[in-house]
Amino acid sequence: MMILTDRKPRVDVAGVLTADEIHEIEHHVSHYPYPRAASLDALKCVQRRFGWVNDRQMYAIAQLLNISAADLEGVATFYNRIYRQPVGRHVILLCDSIACFLMGAETLSAAFQKELGIQLGQTTSDGRFTLLPLCCLGNCDQGPTLMIDEDTHGLVGVSSIQTLLEKYK
Structure with a gap:
């Protein structure tokens, strides 16, 4: 760019x-x-x-x-949802606001990075997922929260990552 x-x-x-x-x-x-x-x-x-x-x-x-x-x-x-470089077929936005941070967003982020084999800001080698941090998704009472494409997921735990990712094949 x-x-x-x-x-x-x-x-x-x-x-x-x-x-x-x-x-x-x-x-x-x-x-x-x-x-x-x-x-x-x-x-x-x-x-x-x-x-x-x-x-x-x-x-x-x-x-x-x-x-x-x-x-x-x-x-x-x-606007953080306009992408100026290629992204994966599915973009995962991990909320890292203070509310989500206090509810385990850091642990969730590390687990996503391990599961996908990428760091924040990267795309999986198959082009399936891009993992990005986002300062707030406005779903603070459901933290930790993330979005995949247009779908918001709250109260996400590390144990639900694989099941969640399977929905976006």
């Missing part, structure tokens, strides 16, 4: 984004008084195809929204 600037030549949006992505982004733009307000929706739309947003796609989205690539990069890096 490179640092995006606005010195990059304009891209052929239709050569980078699919017709469906362009249509969906234009649909989102139509709901806002300013196209830049659709930035997050546009990033999510494009991310659905490969699981992450590459630099060419960032430039194409920025061009469609008529904003700078640097501004769009700011949105992408602010």
Whole structure:
């Protein structure tokens, strides 16, 4: 990943984004008084195809929204669920807030790392899982908590890791 600037030549949006992505982004733009307000929706739309947003796609989205690539990069890096590098088919987000930490998140994290054979921030060699820390999932009364893709799992214990992972083959 490179640092995006606005010195990059304009891209052929239709050569980078699919017709469906362009249509969906234009649909989102139509709901806002300013196209830049659709930035997050546009990033999510494009991310659905490969699981992450590459630099060419960032430039194409920025061009469609008529904003700078640097501004769009700011949105992408602010939201921790927009991925700017490849991730596994399933992303595991381990909450490491103080509430989850007190309920055993550190032990749970170590057990996931051992079970998957990777460290935080890495992807398994088969491309199945990426393991990432997240500062809070807002499920504090159910700690330790994690998310796999869009599914939140609370009160997760080390003994339930294998069963949980099997659900995401």
